[in-house]
Amino acid sequence: MIVCVCNRISDKEIVRQAHAGMGFDDIQLELGVATCCGRCEDFARDLVAQCRASRPVAALRDAGRPCAGVMQAA
Ligand code: FES
Numbered sequence: 001m002i003v004c005v006c007n008r009i010s011d012k013e014i015v016r017q018a019h020a021g022m023g024f025d026d027i028q029l030e031l032g033v034a035t036c037c038g039r040c041e042d043f044a045r046d047l048v049a050q051c052r053a054s055r056p057v058a059a060l061r062d063a064g065r066p067c068a069g070v071m072q073a074a
Contacts, residue, residue, distance in 0.1 A: 003044055006036035018051035
């Protein structure tokens, strides 16, 4: 599904970036989501928040805090 009509950015692209540990601001910079009319911003932010809630390890890594699980796996 297209989330950002102005920039043709899908929910799958946003989810992929969020699961990689990126926050909304980083995703916005990388993909350009919500950089035109802004109508997609609330939905895109909610999508990123849902991904981060379902992948707390990525959220911790993104916050710059050490995560033993990630460090051991690397
Ligand atoms: S729909 Fe995303 S900036 Fe317009």
